[in-house]
Amino acid sequence: MIFATVIRHHHPLSTARLNETPGKINHKIDLDSPKVATMDSIKDGEKKVYCRCWLSGTFPLCDGSHVAHNKEVGDNVGPLIVSVAKEE
Numbered sequence: 001m002i003f004a005t006v007i008r009h010h011h012p013l014s015t016a017r018l019n020e021t022p023g024k025i026n027h028k029i030d031l032d033s034p035k036v037a038t039m040d041s042i043k044d045g046e047k048k049v050y051c052r053c054w055l056s057g058t059f060p061l062c063d064g065s066h067v068a069h070n071k072e073v074g075d076n077v078g079p080l081i082v083s084v085a086k087e088e
Helices: 065-073
Strands: 002-006 038-042 047-050 080-083
16 A cells, blocks of 8 residues: 655636736635645555646546646646555
């Protein structure tokens, strides 16, 4: 079993968020927390796809919201995909 902490990286703000706090990338996930950190476990043979755009409705997992963001602003944000090979 592997444990992973998912760390978020900055990406350019979409135009929909430019009127909000400048420089801030998280506008909806656990806003009362001083830091959003996620710990998860992944079993042998399992794959998980994690959000890196902060727009996912299933955060910390990716729901593909980055696709619309990329089309809107010409960005190339994508998910973090983590998999563990099956033990034989």
